[in-house]
Amino acid sequence: MTAFTGYRGALIAETDALAELLRAADPATPVPTCPGWSLAQIGTHVGRAQRWAAAMIAARATEAMDTRAVPDGAMPKQPEAAARWLSEGARIVIDAVDATGPEVPVWVSFGAPCPAERWIRRLLHEAVVHRADALLALDRPVTVDPAVAADGIDEWLELLAIGLSGRGVAALPGAATMHLHAVDPGLGDRGEWMIRPSGSSIAFEHGHAKGTVAVRGSATALLLLLMRRVGSDDPAVEIHGDGAVLTHWLAETPF
Known part of the structure; x- marks a missing residue:
């Protein structure tokens, strides 16, 4: 079987699935697989990371940017707004890649700058693992394609x-x-x-x-x-x- 290539659709699907979990759950629920974190912190981490990556892609950054400078980096407290904010993050990243150019080199975690498109894969798997964290915290089974x-x-x-x-x-x-x-x-x-x-x-x-x-x-x-x-x-x-x-x-x- 050939390597997986559907990163864009999968990033949207995984982020939306995490957003739906947060919409219905108590945001203060502790997450045992991320000691000291709550579900709200999981959501904030994923959504802020997506916006952080989008900002670096837009700036064609070849070094890591300060995550504290990320625009709109705080997840809203109201559940509907929080879920919407989280879902928007995946689309913001994809739009940034398309606007900048998928092959434009930018800083990506680990190693030398890589094509901006690489961020979509990295953030997909970040969302996969943290959705698993949320499911485990809620004592629900984890299923991933x-x-x-x-x-x-x-x-x-x-x-x-x-x-x-x-x-x-x-x-x-x-x-x-x-x-x-x-x-x-x-x-x-x-x-x-x-x-x-x-x-x-x-x-x-x-x-x-x-x-x-x-x-x-x-x-x-x-x-x-x-x-x-x-x-x-x-x-x-x-x-x-x-x-x-x-x-x-x-x-x-x-x-």
Whole structure:
């Protein structure tokens, strides 16, 4: 199966879904997967991040801007207005990309400036994970389109490959390897990852191979595990082989 490409529609859908959750929930509800945060803070974080990215795209910024300078960066307190504000953020980003030009280089988290379009993917997966935070806080099941969740795993591994370089702490101990296998129908090779040490960082490729540890589950379950939204003892994931490798990985790859 080819790589996921529907980032624009998915960003709108995920942001709208989070907005609907906030419309109906108590904004003061604590979010255990983001210690010290409430649902209101989750919404503010997502909506402000989208407007922050849009401002940098519009300015063609090649360095990070101060998030405190983001126009309209405060989420309204009234539930209907808050939901509308949050939904608008995804569209503001997409409009900024189109107005500036998808290929114009701007600052993007991790690494050198990248085409402005890259922000749409980054903010999609930010919204996916924080919608999961909200659902878990409300004791509701987390469901994510398998192709979106698999792409979220791709992006996380890509960011780690950059972020771990030169850090001096190995994500995988020694020569250990890790295989991830998403069991969702239709993902094909895009639902399998072989992760290996590469200097002080990691490298990965799609496909089936035997790892020192193997982790199986839906793409959503694997993404939540990698993002530390669920633990390795979650019944939605199966671990085969040396579980200590996964424990080490989770300890050394904090979000």
